[in-house]
Amino acid sequence: MDFRELASGLLFPEGPVILADGTVLLVEIGRGTVTKVAPDGTVSHLSRQGGGPNGLALGPDGKLYICNNGGFKWTPPGDARGLLPIGQADDYSGGRIERLDLSTGALEVLYTATEACPFKGPNDIVFDAEGGFYFTDLGKARPRDMDRGGVYYARADGSFITELAHPMVTPNGIGLSPDGSVLYVAETETARLWAFDLDGPGKIRRHPFPSPHGGRIVAGIGGYNRFDSLAVDADGNVCVATLVNGGITVIAPDTGAFRHIPVPGERWVTNIAFGGPELRTAYITLSSTGRLVATEWETSGLMLNFQQA
Numbered sequence: 001m002d003f004r005e006l007a008s009g010l011l012f013p014e015g016p017v018i019l020a021d022g023t024v025l026l027v028e029i030g031r032g033t034v035t036k037v038a039p040d041g042t043v044s045h046l047s048r049q050g051g052g053p054n055g056l057a058l059g060p061d062g063k064l065y066i067c068n069n070g071g072f073k074w075t076p077p078g079d080a081r082g083l084l085p086i087g088q089a090d091d092y093s094g095g096r097i098e099r100l101d102l103s104t105g106a107l108e109v110l111y112t113a114t115e116a117c118p119f120k121g122p123n124d125i126v127f128d129a130e131g132g133f134y135f136t137d138l139g140k141a142r143p144r145d146m147d148r149g150g151v152y153y154a155r156a157d158g159s160f161i162t163e164l165a166h167p168m169v170t171p172n173g174i175g176l177s178p179d180g181s182v183l184y185v186a187e188t189e190t191a192r193l194w195a196f197d198l199d200g201p202g203k204i205r206r207h208p209f210p211s212p213h214g215g216r217i218v219a220g221i222g223g224y225n226r227f228d229s230l231a232v233d234a235d236g237n238v239c240v241a242t243l244v245n246g247g248i249t250v251i252a253p254d255t256g257a258f259r260h261i262p263v264p265g266e267r268w269v270t271n272i273a274f275g276g277p278e279l280r281t282a283y284i285t286l287s288s289t290g291r292l293v294a295t296e297w298e299t300s301g302l303m304l305n306f307q308q309a
Contacts, residue, residue: 003263003284003293007037010290012074012083014229015056015124016283017064018275020308024283024292025064026271027053030074030083034066034100037292047100047107051093055124055174055229058306059099059156060131065110066098067122067135082288084268088140095119095137097154111154116163120147124174124229126183127305130201131156134164134183136171146170150213151185153202164204165196165213173230173240177253178302184253185215186227186240193218193227193238193251219256221249229271234279234300241269241284248272248284265289274301 007013011030018024022039025046032050037043047053052069059065071089075081096119097111112119125135132155139147150166151174165171165185173186183196183204194215197205206214218238226243233239238251246269247262263269266286273283276294279301283294 001261001295003295005291005293006283007041007043007292008290010035010043010292012085012287013285013290013292014054014270014287015067016271016273016285016292017056017058018273018281018283018307022276024275025056026285026292027056027066029054029069029072029085029287032071034064046102047105049098049107051096052089052121053098054122055135057125057127057133057304058308059127059133060306061156062102062306064100064102065125065127065133065156066100067125068096068098069121069123069138070095070140082268083290084288088142092140095122097122097125097135099156110158111161114152114161114163116150116166121149123172126174126176127156128176128201129180129305131306132201134174134176134202136168136174136185138170138172138188151183151196162202164202165215168194168213172228175230175232175238176305177232178234178236182253184218184230184232184238186230186238188226188228188243190220191222191225191227191242192220193230193240193253195253217256218253219251219258221258225249228269231272231274231282232302233274233297234302236302237299239272239282241272243268243270246286248282263293266291279303 072085148167154161
């Protein structure tokens with residue numbers, strides 16, 4: 001595949017949202033911003049909320065919903081690994097779900113906790129057709145311990161939120177099957193993809209022991225791999241951004257078969273999103289080197305609920 005660079009100099013970009021005119025909205029976790037990359041490559045900042053803005057999604061009201069992980073500690077300047085998160089920030093500000101009005105720039109905090117616990121590190125988000133959203137809380141890591149994460153469901157108007165699955169080991173990417181009946185969640189440290197069968201908005205049909213949380217395992221790819229965000233293509237395959245062995249792991253959910261599409265020059269391939277004509281363009285964040293790239297994909301992506309056509 002040929003990858004063309006759309007923007008560089010970004011501070012750990014993630015969460016791309018593709019608009020109809022080719023504009024890409026994303027976060028710079030290291031800068032604490034929601035950032036706009038115009039079709040001509042011009043970079044500007046729509047909000048500066050600090051903490052760790054992470055996953056993004058457009059909601060039914062046209063506003064941007066943001067998973068904010070509260071902030072990371074980073075590798076020092078000049079580190080051979082590039083810019084990488086290495087733990088909980090010294091000035092950690094707490095996990096939350098935020099909402100940004102793209103027309104006015106108004107930013108508000110929508111949720112900071114469920115009935116079960118306060119959020120530690122909200123990471124990625126996807127809307128269902130009814131206008132509610134699922135999101136992961138990866139948790140935070142410290143020198144001697146780390147949080148166990150979970151999956152949550154909430155209404156966009158701020159009226160309801162609940163925990164669906166816990167405990168998980170660093171749940172990260174999240175997405176829905178083409179018919180909306182299955183929720184996929186990728187775990188970073190285990191490099192496993194889980195599926196949660198849904199019985200309606202925010203209701204999972206729990207699988208019994210030995211499942212630790214009610215999900216069923218789709219694939220575990222082994223090796224020294226770590227999973228990040230994901231996107232689903234129009235054929236129902238789950239495309240998972242893969243760390244260390246940098247690239248995209250394409251997983252067939254019915255069989256668990258997988259294959260790896262490398263992205264040269266980057267170990268920290270963190271996100272993939274589809275846009276452009278027929279959703280055939282894959283937009284990919286290369287985070288340790290601060291780049292946004294695009295390539296023509298082998299098939300169309302799945303249109304997200306409330307994505308601009």
